[in-house]
């Protein structure tokens with residue numbers, strides 16, 4: 001890591017919580033006896049973020065993400081610890097929190113621009129760009145209290161990025177806009193990344209984190225429990241959610257290292273693998289086979305492949321489910337499905353039975369490497385939900401897709417194999 005942009009040392013934040021609003025008043029009027037209970041939203045956080053780094057912040061509701069961002073942005077003070085921030089910071093925190101609802105959009109642009117450290121002349125210079133980016137038409141001249149949520153966020157984002165900040169903080173904001181606006185925001189964020197802006201990004205959308213971030217942290221109950229690649233952080237986050245949602249969470253174990261010698265996991269880096277396992281099932285092997293059932297490592301785009309999974313059930317099950325997921329190199333999901341969704345029931349399996357499940361499909365993917373995740377669960381219901389997870393293991397095999405030299409050229413991730421018709425309009 002180069003120069004430090006943000007450094008937190010032993011930062012904790014304690015909020016006081018009052019059971020009734022009147023208790024807060026009583027405490028003000030009769031100091032001495034505290035009527036509040038203490039709540040530690042952040043607990044002893046030490047974190048360094050390098051200049052130009054894009055850090056994704058992931059965690060369940062209430063984990064402490066926004067509190068951390070507010071402390072870095074300077075809108076909250078930590079109870080203990082120190083925060084050091086280098087450079088101009090621009091924060092898109094709670095929806096339009098810096099806006100005065102009675103002011104027009106135009107007035108708020110000037111008001112916020114000044115808060116961000118721009119001079120009046122600089123704001124005047126940038127105003128047209130800001131208004132164009134926000135693209136809210138004549139609403140720019142109306143009070144922001146008349147805005148829809150989408151308009152609010154458009155203007156707030158346009159203002160936040162206009163100051164060319166050294167550090168940009170974005171808290172869940174992008175989820176609000178429509179798809180065109182989101183694309184525009186991603187494009188602008190990329191430009192800022194390329195020019196060396198440090199970015200802190202909270203999102204519940206894994207795809208955005210994969211797309212934007214170099215690294216990520218996982219927050220749990222006010223603690224940073226992991227700082228690593230987005231892939232590893234999101235895998236652990238997902239594994240924790242799976243464990244929590246399970247009807248017998250104690251039965252599930254999260255492993256963060258290669259699993260067993262019998263199942264060779266693909267691991268091309270020093271990262272540890274995150275897997276969820278139970279002692280009741282064992283994934284014995286995962287192989288890729290071609291159309292003639294021969295093991296293969298590479299498939300030409302568009303060709304047929306089989307993902308063949310051998311599973312040993314160490315307990316009896318009424319109707320287990322087996323699924324697979326294909327992920328790209330960042331960890332983003334390309335495809336996922338399972339036997340329950342496919343209306344293929346495995347049926348009863350008795351204790352100590354081994355079964356082989358083969359998913360067979362054509363792979364219309366672009367050239368590159370993809371990984372295979374395997375999931376096993378019990379008792380499916382509804383639209384693909386299940387009662388219990390039995391195993392969830394990433395990177396069990398690499399699917400290497402080669403370019404189909406015979407096919408016409410195309411771009412993107414999936415070959416949609418379009419046909420084309422051209423209709424000539426008569427001259428009018």
Ligand SMILES: Nc1ncnc2c1ncn2[C@@H]1O[C@H](COP(=O)(O)OP(=O)(O)OP(=O)(O)O)[C@@H](O)[C@H]1O
Pocket residue numbers: 015016017039041059060061062063064065066067068
């Ligand atoms: N002003 C406050 N007074 C009391 N408790 C607070 C205050 N602000 C936040 N908290 C509590 O601190 C905890 C962390 O809140 P925070 O908003 O940082 O979580 P978060 O991870 O951003 O959640 P979300 O994903 O829902 O936005 C929560 O339990 C919240 O109720």
